[in-house]
Amino acid sequence: MDSLSVAILTCSDTRSLAEDSAGAALKGLCESRGWTVVDHRIVSDEFTMIAGTLEVIVDELIPDVILTCGGTGFSMRDVTPEATHAVCDRMAPGIGEAMRLGSLEVTRRAMLSRATAGLRRKTLIVNLPGSEKAATECFGFVADQFEHAIQMMAGGGH
Helix, strand or coil: CCCCEEEEEEECCCCCHHHCHHHHHHHHHHHHCCCEEEEEEEECCCHHHHHHHHHHHHHHHCCCEEEEECCCCCCCCCCHHHHHHHHCCEECHHHHHHHHHHHHCCCHHHHHCCCCEEEECCEEEEEECCCHHHHHHHHHHHHHHHHHHHHHHCCCCC
């Protein structure tokens, strides 16, 4: 398989692109795997902004994977999972489950994550936590399955 194309969308009211250490760390992890990061942007913690931006990224850039950072907790402003669900054609609950399972080995607070994943057309959207530490840990729990997932979405076998 050719290199994956990845977009990174940080959902935050408080971070700028220069302050987005989680997004920057994910970009580095993707590039270390030989994947191409085609976009990295910030959007405020607003349902319509997140959902609309996810749609634009999928429809215009057509990345294989979108990694979101932030908005997966219990705060009233944490609406990334709901926005992801709204734009996806099908959900991929095992990805969120794998991240929580791996994270529970690190902290009991992992059970408070509402991160999810889903498919919009031929793009896999994966919600990651907003902190650099948690985002990179969760990426490590699931990233090795992204290439196979994209192959299956393109019609490849299991």
